[in-house]
Amino acid sequence: MTVLAAAVALIGSLFFALGAALQQFEAASKGEFSLRVLLRRPRWLVGGASITVGAALHLFALSLGPLTVVQPMGVASLLFALPIAAGLHGRRPAKAELAAACAVSIGLIALVMMVPAATEPPHLTGADGVAMLTGAALVALLCWGVASRVSPAPRTALLAIAAGVMYGATATLMRVLVEGTSWDVWLIAAIPLPALAALMLLQRAYAIGHFAVAFAALQVTDPLTAVTFGALLLGEPLPANGLAATAAALVAAAGTVALARTTPLTR
Template identity: 65%
Template sequence: MTVLAAGLALAGSLFFALGAALQQFEAVGAAGPALTRLLRRPRWLLGGLAIGAGTALHIVALRYGPLTVVQPMGVASLLFALPCAAALRHRRPRRGELASAAVIAAGLAGLVLVVPEHGGPPSLGIGKAAALLAAAAAVALALRAAAGRVSPAGRAALLATGAGVLYGATATLARVLVSGGVELWLLLATPVPALFALALLQRAYAVGHFGLAFAALQVADPLTAVAFGALLLGEPLPTGVASTLTALAAAGLTAAGTVALARTTPLSPAPGPTGP
């Protein structure tokens, strides 16, 4: 069953990577990253279906295998996404891109593996949920404001990080839902940060630095979910010297890979500003 879970998670990562590459391709080619324009593009919608299929496979994988096996498989989407994006543009992925993505994936896997599994069912009251949404929104808005004052690579990273924070908040709410905490207010609240994250991510994709944007998303999402889980759901964090050293080394790998990926050439040139 563990092998089945790992295979399902790996297949989910492939679908997620393909969907992200399709959506970035359309976001760059659109007159603007507004969702109203992108929703009229069949290839962007196909990317959304692929992401949905990848998410469903990941959830099914969690049913058959432990978190410590399934979650690291998700970082494989970094290695799948760059070849998918390059194929859409009829070119081969650069070795530097794939090497940087592999370093980030290794770092993320290390971070996930040192997080202890939480045995009890999580619970979240309305007050804590409001605090979660407010904190995620504040961070995302701050990153969105800062993105307007940096280089294109920095803009892609900041916008995608903001989207990752919002997706991490969504994952925290969804964890409570799938664990049996089904309440009307929670069902209504969960899609809200996801929708704003989707819009923010399309702005990141439109800049052109797909590898960097996708890596920033993959880093920010799980780290935000772990932080919210520890602060609001009472989930444990790594303890002990070995776990701490492993987490620090994994974080260093992730940071180094992200910096290296930021120095690569964007998949397509970012358009200049056309108005205020």
């Protein structure tokens, strides 16, 4: 079952990578940019459907095998996404891109392997939920404000980081809703708010053209945010070896910085 879980998670990563590459291709195309316009583009919608399939396969894999096996397979989506996105834009991924993507993947795999599993069902009070969403929104707004004052590659990273923070908040709410022993109606009402904000921020990041930067920054920020919220609000444990976890995060961050120096994916 463990081997099957790994295989399902790997296939899910492929679907997630394909969806992200398709959405970036449409977001970076010429013409008016808005979520309303993207929703009218069949290729962008197919990308969204592919991401949904990938997420569903990831959840199914978690029901078959342990998190320590499934999560590393999910990180492989970056390695799948780079060649797919490059092919859509009519070029091959450079060796420097692939090497940087490997650094991001290695750092993330090491990090997720060090996060201990939660021992109790998560519970989030309404006050803590408001504080979490407020904090995530403030970080996202700060990234948005700074992004307008920097060059394209850092702007892409900042917008993707903002999206990752909002997705991390969404994942925390989803965990409480799915795994918690009790939940309130406000959870269902609150989940679409950070999810929609994250979607819009990520499409803005994709539109700039540095797909690898956006995707890597998202993959690094999303789990880090979820782990932070889990520790602060849900009482979940942090990695026992803080030095090793920091080193893994720095490797992933260094890979993202290296990706920022590569050629942007634009038509």
